[in-house]
Amino acid sequence: MAESTAVVEGLCFRYGSGPPVLDGIEFAASPGEVVGLLGRNGSGKTTLLRLLAGLIQATAGQLATSHLPTVVFDRTPFQESLSGRENLLLGLALRGRGELAEDVPRWLAAIDLSDDADRPVAEYSLGMRRRLAMVEALSCGPQLTLLDEPTLGLDPQGRHVLGELLRASASDGGTILIATNDAVFAERECSRIVILGSGQILADGPSSDLIAALNAPTIIEVELDHDPPSTTPPAGLTVISTTLESLVVTGASASSQLPELCAWLSEAGGSVRAIKIREPGLDDVFHRLTGTRLRSEDGEMR
Structure with a gap:
């Protein structure tokens, strides 16, 4: 394996006397990797980039980089x-x-x-x-590049171009760390995902491996005109999340069990407004780990 470009060991950081933003995290990033640091606002992903850039000092732990990082935060001068x-x-x-x-x-x-x-x-x-x-950050050959929320303000064409720049830099041996809460972009463009929450690394690996670990081949999203049932769903189906007037269900044969699902829902009274069947994604992994969802590619919270 190539020598790591960035190494973090037992890294801790807190603002003043507040709770730890990062609490003993450890990871390493290597040349050719595009690492997505995925988390909600306040999860510590931008703080980690600022630590790697040398803009703030860690409370405890160690970090090292083999290159002087190129940094792009929300406002580039x-x-x-x-x-x-x-x-x-x-x-x-x-x-x-x-x-x-x-x-x-x-x-x-x-x-x-x-x-x-x-x-x-x-x-x-x-x-x-x-x-x-x-393009200024990613165009100068192999290096360590830190990008904070790079998809903000970008239209679909801009996202496409950013993806091409990331792949080109990684293929040249660059290492890119991206702090984002855009699960769709991270799943598509990052070779590795590090999910942060409560100051900890909750998961680390390729998005395909993290999604496969869900063991959820089909996701069914249901919008209701009433609260979700409190009773047990039909055999073979699992409710993985609920909100007011909606729920998300999975199962090995979930699509073929739609009649059973609808019958179960109708027993609670009211009716089904909409049903969406899709494959699982990185946002579902995040929800399984944290109980909350990230925003979609169009910027809306889900």
Whole structure:
């Protein structure tokens, strides 16, 4: 295995006298990995990035990085009076990578900024600024890159471009750590998922392995016009979550048991408003571990 790019051992952090945000976590990230740090707001994922970037000091434990990290948080500073093209060229010059200047037009085209390349960054929208920040961070070859909520402000095209940049950087030997609560993007683009909650690492592995461990081949989401039944569901079905007027059910043959499911629900009175059948995803893993759900790709909480 390649030497780790980032190593965390027994890492603890708390703000003042408050409860620990991170409480003895341990993990290592290697070249070629895109690691998604998945968790709700306040789970410690951004704090972990700030610790790795050297912006704050740990309360206890150790961490080490083999490269000076490139960091993209929610607001990336640019030279506002310079154009997007000029900002990229300046960044390359400051990093001693001027030989990559000939690639700048290709990068700008990849993030759909060719037509706006010579406009001052001060005139860019949030999404345009985010795309520019990502390409600046991920375009300088093998390194350690820390991205905080990179999908915020990005439209579907921006998400697609970000995914391509992540894969290209990882294939060149880069290591990328992404703090996010976007389960859909993380499942699609991250080679490894670290789920954080209550200051701990709750799960760590490829999303496919984490989802397979659910042993839930089919997920059925049901919207009701009444509270979910309190009685036991039909044999072969398991209720994995409930809210007011909705529930989520799984089972090895859940799809073929829809008539039984509907009959059971009707016994509670009222009627079924909608039924959605889907495959399980990373958000279901998160819910199984924490009892809460993350936001979907469109930004809504589920």
